[in-house]
Amino acid sequence: MTALSSSPGSGALPAAARAGADGATAARSSTPSAGAVSDAPLSAAGAPTASRTRGPREERVQLSHLLFALPALAFFGVFALLPLVGVVALSFTSWNGIGAIEFTGLTSWTDALTRSTTWHGLALVVLMVVATWLLQTPLSILLGAFLAGQQRYRNLLAILYFLPLLLSSAAIAITFKSLLDPNFGLANGLDMPLLRQNWLGDPVLVWVVLLFIIAWQFIPFHTLIYQGAVRQIPHTMYEAAQIDGAGRVRQFFSITLPQLKYTLITSSTLMVVGALTYFDIIFVLTQGGPGIATRILPLDMYLTGFRGNEMGVASALAVMLVVIGLSLALGVQRLGGRDSSASQMEGA
């Protein structure tokens, strides 16, 4: 649990910070809106700006760099690595949370790997990752490209649109839960029988609801990243295309989309890793139900550990999640090639 505890509940935090890491390089910019937010902390921790504009020169890690990183590394060690070791150790024990911790070898692992809920949860995680990506990426790109235009009203829209991200997941889940109540929810309030569905009690409908709410919450964030990235694309490219007679659609597919490649990778990494850890919304909204229809692996881990009091098995599940999360994140990064995290400023 501990190793992953930095993700459920605080999903937005690493997401924002990591966006900063990639966004800043891609978006050191003339438009202050998106880039400016994330730029500041990074340049403080990274190399002097002068060398960065000119591309990768310095290969040696200077002592001063290490000194700057030291507090962060210490935090990382104490709060991320140490608990991770603890969880790995716990996964080889049986513990009910209050009694003595017994070393039982691989028992917890065999338990975890032979339970049908584990595989069910894993399949749901895959479904979650694929579905959120397919749903959110195209919409975010289109919205991002649209909002990157210059008219003032678009900025206003962007701000309004960003609001859902500012709400906590728990608040969102509680609100939607009331709205979706079959007897006292939106359907009754608006007197629209069509909305009167068994939203959270039907194994299929509940997924429609979940994916919708998650999209509603997170598309604004990804839109913001894409908006920033689109504003980085040099105008000269579009002017050249116009002279060549390219229409708006052609411009989008031939210039905007290819230029967004690295942003796409950043955004996808966040989405994929984020989808692994959706916990709060599901926990509040459905508790994994109906039945086990939404009992994704992180939730299964939590319920096994803190409801079922099987800390050993829960730890084994946690380790599995760490491994899956890391491999997925590395995989997506690799898709982009080695230079995906390099600065693209001089690329035009």
Add this chain to the structure above:
Amino acid sequence: MRNFSLSRRSMLGATAGLSALTLGACGTAGPGSSSGGGGGASASYWALSGEPNETIYGDSVEAFNEGDQGTIDLTFFQNDAYKQKIRTAIGAGEAPTIIYGWGGGGLRTYAEESQVDDLTSWLDENAEYRDRFVESVWAAASVDEKVYALPQGATQPIILFQNTAVLEDIGAEAPETWDQLLDVVEKANSAGVAPISLAGQSRWTSMMWLEYLLDRIGGPDVFARIAAGDAEAWLDDSVIAMGEKVVELLDASAFADGFESMAADSNTDQALLWTDQAALMLHGGWTFGSMKASGGDFVSSGRLGYGPFPTIDGGAGELANLVGNPCNYLSVSSAASDEEKEVALAFLRDGAMSDQVATDLIASGSVPVIVGQEEALAASEDADYLQWVYTSLQDAPAFTQSWDQALQPTEAETLLVNIEQLFLGAIGPEQFAENMAAGKGA
């Protein structure tokens, strides 16, 4: 690109550190071991938030603290949050001096791990205190003949509530047999109201149906065997017959449309009853207070009816058998210091269930588990209901503890998962019995 990867790593580190800090802050937001002022010894006490109990127990602590037996530090937690926090706190050696609980299987794990004190000899010394309580509360407080917890609060049997106005409208009577129940279901469905209100998403709500069905079909012994650790008892014929009755109800559309979407924590199941949209609701006695408080004139106009769960032809269980929670319990942490324990026991003896608490409980519409309340109950504005509950409690041949409280926590979680699957129709009665006997979570 070394520079960049270094900064990325530090970003990650900072992120991890920050989120750990945030979480850490949540973790220690509890009361810890802060000592109350006043100079004397103090003991900590965690209780559940929510009215009217928050005020009642808050007052009892204040009254005790004004005396000279020490100070109690009281902190309130939400129900679900408490259930998970208390285990973690006990495991980490950070438990409060007074541990609130529900007795049964949860208490057994604490007792077996020596986390709570054996209070048997203390009770022998304080026989007067012991005799204040209704006899039936002690079973769930005991593990292997030793008492590890003291009763607190109101008795909470599960009751079949009715909306008498709806029953009258559809031309049905309050059911006392299974056939009468099915008759209500049919009449309600053809009249377009929900026969039975059920917040199925909460799972323990559906469990209440199983508890009574099994009692009425197989008698209280079947679950008594299960609670005693005999997993084979899940394979008893009466368990399968119980599942078949659930299927019968589902086939008859007995539960409100979309019941799987409803959760009990928002009280929409009660609202369905008090807004005349449902005929029946099987629920804990504690809902009386909230229906009275939130249901407008539902209770005062006499539309709220109540009665025992129907009998089933050929079944072994009696109409008077009850299921539910005998009451709540308070234990003393064995990790506490002698000084803390002394204050805690003084509070438990003189404060936790004082006469004032009993009076307040009655005023809030519940029945304290203290003997000799007849007069006070008769004088209450909810006299009819409260006296009925009190009599039912004393006349009940058997009072089976709620299953999720009676079982060990791990088995209770397995049970809840399988119950939900059964009510969804995802598994049948036989599969349910087999899963439970094998300890398999769906």
